[in-house]
Amino acid sequence: MQQSNIQIPTFPRSAALALRVLPLLPISASLTAFSRRITKRSPGLFRRLGEYDRKRFILDPTDLPILLRLDANGGIPITTAHRKDPGDGDAKIAGSLAALLGLVHGAYDGDALFFSRDLVIEGDTAAALALRNAIDDAELDLAEEIAAFSGPLARPVRRLAALAQRITGVALMRPEEAMSW
Amino acid sequence: MELTVGANQFFWKPEQWAAFYGDLCTAPVDRVVLGELVCSKRLPFYQDQLPTAIERLMQAGKKVTLTSLALVTLKRERKMTSELAAMNIEVEVNDLTALAVLPKDVPFSVGPLVNVYNETTLAWLAGRGATRVCLPPELPLASVAVLTRAANDLGLEIEVWGHGRLPLAISGRCYHARLHGRTKDNCQFACEDDADGLAVETLDNQPFLAINGVQTLSASHASTAYQIEALQDAGVSALRLSPQSTGFVALCDLYRNRIMGKTDATELVAGIVAQNPDCQLSDGFLTGSRGSDWSGSSG
Amino acid sequence: MVMEIVCPAGTPAALRAAVKAGAHTVYCGFADETNARNFPGLNFSRAEMTEGIAFAHSHGSKVLVAINTFPRAGAETIWHSAVSDAHAAGADAVILADVGLLAYAAEDHSDLRRHLSVQAAAANADVINFYAEAFGVKRVVLPRVLSVQEIAAINADTDVETEVFVFGGLCVMAEGRCSLSSYATGLSPNMNGVCSPATHVEYTQEGGDLAARLGGYTIHRVADGEPAPYPTLCKGCFHAGKKTGHVFEDAVSLNAEQLLPQLRDAGVTALKIEGRQRSRSYVSQVVKNFRAAVDALEAGRTLPEGMLARLAEGQASTTGAYRKTWR
Numbered sequence: 001m002q003q004s005n006i007q008i009p010t011f012p013r014s015a016a017l018a019l020r021v022l023p024l025l026p027i028s029a030s031l032t033a034f035s036r037r038i039t040k041r042s043p044g045l046f047r048r049l050g051e052y053d054r055k056r057f058i059l060d061p062t063d064l065p066i067l068l069r070l071d072a073n074g075g076i077p078i079t080t081a082h083r084k085d086p087g088d089g090d091a092k093i094a095g096s097l098a099a100l101l102g103l104v105h106g107a108y109d110g111d112a113l114f115f116s117r118d119l120v121i122e123g124d125t126a127a128a129l130a131l132r133n134a135i136d137d138a139e140l141d142l143a144e145e146i147a148a149f150s151g152p153l154a155r156p157v158r159r160l161a162a163l164a165q166r167i168t169g170v171a172l173m174r175p176e177e178a179m180s181w
Numbered sequence: 182m183e184l185t186v187g188a189n190q191f192f193w194k195p196e197q198w199a200a201f202y203g204d205l206c207t208a209p210v211d212r213v214v215l216g217e218l219v220c221s222k223r224l225p226f227y228q229d230q231l232p233t234a235i236e237r238l239m240q241a242g243k244k245v246t247l248t249s250l251a252l253v254t255l256k257r258e259r260k261m262t263s264e265l266a267a268m269n270i271e272v273e274v275n276d277l278t279a280l281a282v283l284p285k286d287v288p289f290s291v292g293p294l295v296n297v298y299n300e301t302t303l304a305w306l307a308g309r310g311a312t313r314v315c316l317p318p319e320l321p322l323a324s325v326a327v328l329t330r331a332a333n334d335l336g337l338e339i340e341v342w343g344h345g346r347l348p349l350a351i352s353g354r355c356y357h358a359r360l361h362g363r364t365k366d367n368c369q370f371a372c373e374d375d376a377d378g379l380a381v382e383t384l385d386n387q388p389f390l391a392i393n394g395v396q397t398l399s400a401s402h403a404s405t406a407y408q409i410e411a412l413q414d415a416g417v418s419a420l421r422l423s424p425q426s427t428g429f430v431a432l433c434d435l436y437r438n439r440i441m442g443k444t445d446a447t448e449l450v451a452g453i454v455a456q457n458p459d460c461q462l463s464d465g466f467l468t469g470s471r472g473s474d475w476s477g478s479s480g
Numbered sequence: 481m482v483m484e485i486v487c488p489a490g491t492p493a494a495l496r497a498a499v500k501a502g503a504h505t506v507y508c509g510f511a512d513e514t515n516a517r518n519f520p521g522l523n524f525s526r527a528e529m530t531e532g533i534a535f536a537h538s539h540g541s542k543v544l545v546a547i548n549t550f551p552r553a554g555a556e557t558i559w560h561s562a563v564s565d566a567h568a569a570g571a572d573a574v575i576l577a578d579v580g581l582l583a584y585a586a587e588d589h590s591d592l593r594r595h596l597s598v599q600a601a602a603a604n605a606d607v608i609n610f611y612a613e614a615f616g617v618k619r620v621v622l623p624r625v626l627s628v629q630e631i632a633a634i635n636a637d638t639d640v641e642t643e644v645f646v647f648g649g650l651c652v653m654a655e656g657r658c659s660l661s662s663y664a665t666g667l668s669p670n671m672n673g674v675c676s677p678a679t680h681v682e683y684t685q686e687g688g689d690l691a692a693r694l695g696g697y698t699i700h701r702v703a704d705g706e707p708a709p710y711p712t713l714c715k716g717c718f719h720a721g722k723k724t725g726h727v728f729e730d731a732v733s734l735n736a737e738q739l740l741p742q743l744r745d746a747g748v749t750a751l752k753i754e755g756r757q758r759s760r761s762y763v764s765q766v767v768k769n770f771r772a773a774v775d776a777l778e779a780g781r782t783l784p785e786g787m788l789a790r791l792a793e794g795q796a797s798t799t800g801a802y803r804k805t806w807r
Contacts, residue, residue, distance in 0.1 A: 133521030301580025353625025
């Protein structure tokens with residue numbers, strides 16, 4: 001029998017406090033636009049959800065004072081920010097922001113996070129699994145998506161993301177895949 | 182429709198074993214499968230009584246078949262399986278290893294632990310000499326109907342699991358030994374204490390499974406009480422009743438009356454429950470949404 | 481000869497990750513009931529399979545297509561077309577379990593290499609040779625019930641290549657011979673390609689505990705902060721006799737990393753990693769580790785140790801049946 005652990009960073013408290021006072025409506029509008037952009041660039045993502053492509057997912061970054069609701073909506077996703085769980089999700093995935101981002105970027109393995117309880121799933125487990133598998137296949141890079149979204153600011157955004165990743169240890173971008181052999 | 186007594190899944194004391202097969206001589210059944218199905222370590226305890234039991238059953242007019250082991254891994258188990266072929270009694274193949282060692286021109290039957298899920302498998306087995314097949318208990322009624330039709334064209338008889346705890350899994354690991362903190366090689370025959378398997382309940386005390394050495398069974402007893410007509414209509418030749426330590430001959434009577442049309446499903450179930458009030462029943466593999474479901478209201 | 485690393489891929493991204501990480505061979509399946517990991521969001525469309533195989537071949541890796549469930553009576557054409565389509569997509573072999581499907585493939589696709597799936601539970605040399613003679617099977621994936629000595633004994637008595645599981649989920653039952661899952665949920669590995677399906681899983685917070693149920697049966701309960709294994713039936717915590725515990729198996733997964741020298745000496749051709757349901761990150765890490773290990777073994781260097789523990793289920797691992805005392 002072997003036991004081991006790796007440390008997953010948490011979001012700084014001061015930054016979390018700042019999120020508490022931000023208005024949610026513009027955040028939701030940007031998130032929806034952002035998720036539709038991802039859909040456009042990775043059309044396979046929602047196709048892979050199959051029969052679960054009309055489910056609502058609550059994403060709960062436990063070190064942030066907000067939750068996100070991702071309504072897959074048949075491939076035209078609607079993402080909104082909430083202060084409290086809106087209670088109408090089919091499945092809820094909760095974990096630190098770093099765990100959630102690491103999952104999206106393929107830096108961590110979903111099952112491993114789940115076994116260690118760094119990630120907690122409630123509700124429709126099959127829908128949550130489908131989402132996880134679809135995201136894993138999409139090879140997303142959120143920093144790259146944001147950079148592409150930022151027009152002339154793309155280069156500074158990329159540099160900022162890389163710097164923030166180095167400082168916080170949070171996987172803000174997709175790790176380089178080098179050929180090992 | 183005929184009644185077949187399946188191979189005993191449990192480990193009984195030699196006297197109990199001998200009495201059981203002695204009683205079967207007068208039970209209303211057509212065919213008896215004997216031998217060791219589950220664990221090769223058990224056979225030496227009753228091996229010398231097999232010839233007498235076989236002879237008596239044959240004299241009583243029963244057709245007799247010898248089962249192979251369900252999972253053959255060890256050298257002595259390979260040898261045991263080869264020896265089966267030399268006994269000049271029809272073999273029921275419950276692991277394809279037995280087929281590997283049977284001479285090609287010898288007819289054989291196929292037991293419920295061989296995966297026969299479709300027509301091509303059935304046809305291949307028929308081509309190889311199979312004369313009857315007891316289908317895996319997991320199959321739904323729709324598959325049973327399709328396979329029985331195919332079997333008719335191939336000249337095969339189809340049998341269905343009729344009553345008894347369901348054989349759900351077989352392993353290399355002995356759960357009785359594990360429970361007693363022993364290894365399989367030093368099991369001290371812990372399974373002998375549980376003549377019908379040892380109940381496994383959930384943490385909420387819900388009956389769920391039963392362990393029997395390397396085998397895992399259902400807690401419930403499967404019963405085809407409600408499906409007899411459907412199975413007869415589909416052309417199923419025989420029902421298989423799985424041995425239990427008490428009241429087995431009476432159980433055979435209950436099923437005989439049911440297939441003769443003397444009783445209906447409710448009367449059969451009432452008979453089973455009267456005999457064993459704690460008995461939980463299931464028929465979900467045939468007609469339910471899962472194996473543990475039950476068509477009846479009680480049980 | 482270097483032992484071949486056979487690596488799982490549940491998605492095209494995982495296939496590419498495996499190939500880049502050094503997998504000699506990748507195995508995968510179509511997105512339907514024809515393969516034993518028919519999970520939500522997983523597996524390959526026909527087009528993805530063709531592309532994936534081309535990608536692997538261009539990097540010198542092979543692809544095996546698992547069509548290892550048991551075809552349903554009256555619907556066998558679904559499985560037959562899976563074999564035909566794998567052949568057309570350029571698969572290096574198909575992994576099959578069903579006698580009828582093997583007979584079909586041997587007859588209609590005789591030049592497509594056939595491997596015997598672990599789902600056939602072929603656990604001795606006699607039955608393995610029987611499959612070779614009857615259906616031209618070239619390789620057998622051995623069930624996880626055998627010790628290293630028994631594997632060596634099998635290899636001494638057969639010319640069929642053997643492939644053994646070295647890492648990942650651990651079935652304690654003989655695969656292909658287990659209907660625990662369909663008893664509790666109606667869905668089984670043999671018929672539907674799923675075991676303890678997520679559609680029937682329910683987690684509930686009860687007091688300070690997290691209860692996990694499958695088809696309404698409580699499989700386990702863990703206190704806050706304890707590792708929470710997926711509610712796989714045979715890894716559950718139950719009452720039996722006067723005891724309460726993991727009657728069948730603890731929530732552990734297989735790691736035979738340290739047994740690689742013995743497995744090589746036992747004549748094993750290929751090392752199989754379980755986990756088509758796992759992420760590309762997992763696939764990549766495990767493959768890199770095992771590729772480094774077999775290369776070190778070949779070069780006579782000592783093996784790197786214990787890099788993979790966190791990826792294991794319940795974060796604990798076992799060498800399973802490979803050591804005889806497991807039984």
